[in-house]
Amino acid sequence: MSCIILFNIGGEKLRRIRSIAEALEIDCALAEKRDHARPLGELIGLDMPFPAPEEAEPFSEEMLIMHELDEPTFAALLQSLRREGAPVALKAVVTEHNLYWSPAALARELSREHEAMLELLRKRREGEGAEGSAE
16 A cells, blocks of 8 residues: 655645645555654554664654655655645655665655755856856
């Protein structure tokens, strides 16, 4: 069953995302602080042994975890989040490689990747501006 898990999202944005998920027939769960240390595979309900939750500091960034979304649903979800004014910077798909990761560890990694991407975009913009001013 396809699902999304939301972390640190509330208010109007939560309402919008739940509405989008319902329209796309995606189960939507809101994680609690205690879930920040549990393995992703456990959070999505896989029936297999997982290690005890790690010691993890809860994180404050908004994050959206997706599981078993087919390509059209995945694309429609991302498009709808933008269109409805409910963007979430940290997004990930559950894979066989991150099943044992905690959301806290995943959020740290996604934050690093997000910052690196923003820095790359900033450098590209500065480079394009410099090229244009040379003429």
